[in-house]
Amino acid sequence: MKIAVCVKAVPDASGGRRIDPGTRRLDRSGEPALSDYDTHPVEEALKLKEAVGDGEVVVVSMGPARALDALRKALAMGADRAVLVSDEALEGADLLATAKAIAGALERESADLVLFGQQSADGDGACLWAAVAERLRQPAISQVSELTVDGGSVTGKRQTEFGYDTIRAPLPAVVAVADSINTPRYPSLKGIMGAKKKPQETLSAADVGGAGESRTSVLALNPPPARGEGRRIEDDGSAADQIVAFLAERRLI
Amino acid sequence: MAGKTLVFLEHHEGAVQKGSLGVLAKAAQLGGEVHGVVAGAGVHALGEEAGRYGASTVWVADDERLAAPLPQPRVDVLASLVRAEGFDTVLFAQSVLAADVAAGLAARLDAGLNWDLVDLVEEGGALVGKRPALADSVLVDAGWTSQPRLALFRSGAFDAVETGGAAEVRDAAVELEDFSLRAEMVEQAHAEQQGPSIEDADVIVAGGRGLGEPAGFKLCEDLAQALGGAVAATRAVVDAGWYPYSAQVGQTGKTVSPKLYVAVGISGAIQHKVGMQGSGTIVAVNKDPNAPIFEFADLGVVGDLHQVLPKLTELVRARRS
Numbered sequence: 001m002k003i004a005v006c007v008k009a010v011p012d013a014s015g016g017r018r019i020d021p022g023t024r025r026l027d028r029s030g031e032p033a034l035s036d037y038d039t040h041p042v043e044e045a046l047k048l049k050e051a052v053g054d055g056e057v058v059v060v061s062m063g064p065a066r067a068l069d070a071l072r073k074a075l076a077m078g079a080d081r082a083v084l085v086s087d088e089a090l091e092g093a094d095l096l097a098t099a100k101a102i103a104g105a106l107e108r109e110s111a112d113l114v115l116f117g118q119q120s121a122d123g124d125g126a127c128l129w130a131a132v133a134e135r136l137r138q139p140a141i142s143q144v145s146e147l148t149v150d151g152g153s154v155t156g157k158r159q160t161e162f163g164y165d166t167i168r169a170p171l172p173a174v175v176a177v178a179d180s181i182n183t184p185r186y187p188s189l190k191g192i193m194g195a196k197k198k199p200q201e202t203l204s205a206a207d208v209g210g211a212g213e214s215r216t217s218v219l220a221l222n223p224p225p226a227r228g229e230g231r232r233i234e235d236d237g238s239a240a241d242q243i244v245a246f247l248a249e250r251r252l253i
Numbered sequence: 254m255a256g257k258t259l260v261f262l263e264h265h266e267g268a269v270q271k272g273s274l275g276v277l278a279k280a281a282q283l284g285g286e287v288h289g290v291v292a293g294a295g296v297h298a299l300g301e302e303a304g305r306y307g308a309s310t311v312w313v314a315d316d317e318r319l320a321a322p323l324p325q326p327r328v329d330v331l332a333s334l335v336r337a338e339g340f341d342t343v344l345f346a347q348s349v350l351a352a353d354v355a356a357g358l359a360a361r362l363d364a365g366l367n368w369d370l371v372d373l374v375e376e377g378g379a380l381v382g383k384r385p386a387l388a389d390s391v392l393v394d395a396g397w398t399s400q401p402r403l404a405l406f407r408s409g410a411f412d413a414v415e416t417g418g419a420a421e422v423r424d425a426a427v428e429l430e431d432f433s434l435r436a437e438m439v440e441q442a443h444a445e446q447q448g449p450s451i452e453d454a455d456v457i458v459a460g461g462r463g464l465g466e467p468a469g470f471k472l473c474e475d476l477a478q479a480l481g482g483a484v485a486a487t488r489a490v491v492d493a494g495w496y497p498y499s500a501q502v503g504q505t506g507k508t509v510s511p512k513l514y515v516a517v518g519i520s521g522a523i524q525h526k527v528g529m530q531g532s533g534t535i536v537a538v539n540k541d542p543n544a545p546i547f548e549f550a551d552l553g554v555v556g557d558l559h560q561v562l563p564k565l566t567e568l569v570r571a572r573r574s
Contacts, residue, residue: 127356217364235556
């Protein structure tokens with residue numbers, strides 16, 4: 001079974017993420033790191049491959065050339081290959097342009113199963129998989145917290161606003177997994193040493209069918225609306241009364 | 254300026270979701286022609302409800318194949334409708350289902366999608382979406398470079414306001430793609446739930462590690478019941494198995510913006526803050542005077558929640574009875 005895992009390299013959170021006021025894009029000059037959310041689909045892919053006994057796990061990403069450094073963490077965990085779509089024409093790509101590039105890279109792979117993490121760690125996006133599945137014309141299941149592959153189909157259990165869904169789809173399919181699905185392994189020293197030697201391919205926009213057009217734009221950046229100065233009390237036995245008075249004052253009860 | 258707007262109306266157990274109605278009310282306020290669309294099986298009756306919240310026309314796609322709340326067949330329905338009727342704007346209220354429908358529709362129509370918006374305004378003759386980003390440290394003005402424009406709003410972004418109108422209910426064409434029907438719902442189990450869900454609640458009482466033990470949630474449940482609200486939890490206590498994931502608020506859970514958020518025994522780490530700082534009023538009870546939650550609470554109470562909460566619940570009950 002061939003599994004493609006779509007991952008994102010994000011600026012290391014420890015440095016604090018910021019938006020470049022000039023480009024109005026996320027400042028990606030810092031050290032790139034594999035998004036924590038994306039270690040979960042990598043782990044799930046490795047578990048599936050180990051359970052089947054053979055197969056291939058390919059990580060697929062889009063980003064600047066140095067994003068390859070971040071993809072190496074997935075290789076160190078045990079993924080077999082990395083494919084990075086990297087092209088100046090794709091800088092600032094929105095959801096639509098990103099979906100086109102990723103789907104283009106996936107079309108070259110023809111994987112049985114495509115996995116995504118539950119959200120991006122920097123842009124808070126949580127729907128790329130649906131746009132990619134649409135472009136691939138494949139069934140999709142999102143927010144999966146329990147995954148089984150059986151013969152030619154994949155079954156995902158998930159939690160929604162209303163309860164628990166069990167959804168099944170024939171392969172090939174696209175599945176986005178929740179971070180509750182597993183605990184990702186740490187790369188072993190041997191894995192880290194071996195990662196650099198694993199195949200790492202960089203594709204241009206032309207290789208994936210050309211750069212798509214972004215249909216959204218960032219017009220301006222503003223400071224968030226400030227909350228008024230809060231009131232603070234120490235409980236001297238009257239806190240409950242004071243809370244009720246405060247709520248009544250704001251017409252909340 | 255909004256032109257002709259379509260709002261995706263999500264429904265559950267015979268009622269349109271409050272979040273969808275809130276978005277509908279927002280669309281009506283922006284003006285132009287506002288339609289709604291309901292997709293499901295046996296959902297004709299839902300069409301009329303939407304008229305009261307500002308839709309002049311509600312399209313109903315009624316088909317057995319739409320019975321399960323799966324996104325891909327809904328992309329087919331919306332895509333046909335947008336193409337046939339020439340909508341300029343398509344709006345969604347955040348949910349597991351709506352996010353997938355919105356992104357699938359964006360790819361199908363080659364349309365721009367802005368997500369996680371808290372508002373939509375007209376500025377200089379164009380529609381501008383407001384999106385808090387990077388842990389809400391910056392407010393992004395998001396625009397569209399083509400039409401239709403697609404937008405997905407945060408839970409609780411708008412109040413559902415009745416406008417008292419009546420909608421014309423019309424049948425939408427249901428022509429489904431083969432690949433849209435490949436995913437099938439095998440089983441749907443409903444969570445035991447009393448009172449409103451945290452996405453729909455005007456009042457949320459949320460508990461964290463400071464409750465001390467799983468049984469501590471009883472204090473939150475009692476207060477939530479007295480206030481007519483829902484109970485939420487932090488990631489720490491959900492991970493510890495004290496409360497179900499469906500109630501988790503924060504970066505890896507849900508983003509909520511009720512009118513009142515009562516944080517009980519919650520330190521207010523950034524991961525939790527991003528999920529609830531859009532709340533109208535925040536009241537925090539914590540025994541640690543240095544808890545970060547006090548930096549953004551409207552009313553901060555330094556005290557023992559085991560003392561404060563039972564008394565507060567009692568006072569609220571007395572006031573309401």
